[in-house]
Amino acid sequence: MSVASSEPWSVSLLSPPSSVVMDGEPAMGRYAGCIDTIDWRALRGTWRRSALWTRLHHKRWQYVGVAHAHWFIGVAIVDVGWCMSSFVYVFDRRSQKVVLDWTQDGLPGWSGGVTDQPVTGGAARFKGLGAALSIVTEGHVIAVRVKTRRLQLRCDLSWHQAPPFLLAVGPVDQGLVHATQKSPGLPVVGEFVLDGERHALHGxxxxxxxSNGLLARDTAWRWACAHDRRLGFNLQEGYFGNQENVLWLDGTLIPLGAAKFAFDPLRPLSPWRVQTDDGLLDLHFRPEGARQADRNLVVAASYYIQPVGTFHGVVRARPGGPVVSVDGLLGVTEDHRSRW
Incomplete structure (x- = not known):
């Protein structure tokens, strides 16, 4: 990655509010930093719904992606209110294949849960048949633990002295509301054992x-995320608008405009293009392979594809600012539709 100019810049977001609800209303906006709890119980007026409705529409999840020169690992624990789901996959970049794809469903409480603490003190746990997964923050370390029949993963993501996290709070379809915390790239220490073979995650x-929100039964989005030690971004097109679109550059968190994803849904492993309407990001994505799932359980359904690959193009910290070239930045895109 090369930089056309070393000119300094500064773009700031406000610090997070004390609560995602202020005076009965969502504290809408993008903020730089972490909030202790995402708690919607103080919503009032048109934002207020019945306890049963809230139970069925309250969605929480924790997802961790680990990017390595040879591997990409995705781990997720999802609580959709009336059921739970979890998955872990391992993508081998050398063979360009998903070499492990494990998923399991369960019941909230019985199988585990996802707390309302998104980062500080946050915990997501799932326990199923022959498997246990957890994503737990202990101090400034996010500890990821996975044990299945074929895979044992232990890795720690350190956010000590990390650039600021994004907190986004905003409206979604049908007068509902959502909040999310997204991290910059965090150094990883750990290893995994797959089918008896041990692999270190150095570097x-x-x-x-x-994420935590009150979401519509039918929810869809496209997403992209990639990081190295200097640059990273998070982009979403869909139910949450441009609320979570940001760029991290040299430790600064920079808000981006609306994202546009151009790709062929029938050929998702062909190249993608991702842009923002403020001209600050214009990237091409070259997929290497993908995890994909298409499930229809009558009462619920999900179509999901998450290609792994590299981004190439340019970003800027401000309109007309110096160009930062991006070449081979490892990350993922996603096309996701859920009835939950």
Missing amino acids: ALGSLDS
Whole structure:
């Protein structure tokens, strides 16, 4: 990655509010930093719904992606209110294949849960048949633990002295509301054992997506995320608008405009293009392979594809600012539709 100019810049976001609800209303906006709890119980007026409705529509999840020169690992624990789901996959970049794809469903409480603490003190746990997964923050370390029949993963993501996390709070479809915390690239220490073979994760970077909202039964989005030690971004097109679109550059968190994803849904492993309407990001994505799932359980359904690959193009910290070239930045895109 090369930089056309070393000119300094500064773009700032406000610090997070004390609560995602202020005076009965969502504290809408993008903020730089972490909030202790995402708690919607103080919503009032048109934002207020019945306890049963809230139970069925309250969605929480924690997702960690770990990017390494040879591997990409995705781990997720999802609580959709009336059921739970979890998955872990391992993508081998050398063979360009998903070499492990494990998923399991369960019941909230019985199988585990996802707390309302997104980062500080946050915990997501799932226990199922022959498996246990957890994403737990202990101090400034996000500890990821996975044990399945074929895979044992232990890795820690350190956010000590990390650039600021994004907190986004905003409206979604049907007058509902959502909040998310997204991390910059975080150094990883750890290893995994797959089918009896041990692999170190030296030099890997990880990122956290901790989300919590009151969402419509049918929800869809496209997403892109990639990081190295200097640059990273998070982009979403869909139910949450441009609320979570940001760029991290040299430790600064920079808000981006609306994202546009151009790709062929019938050929998702062909190249993608991702842009923002403020001209600050224009990237091409070259998929290497993908995890994909298409499930229809009558009462619920999900179509999901998450290609792994590299981004190439340019970003800027401000309109007309110096160009930063991006070449071979490892990350993922996603096309996701859920009935939950």
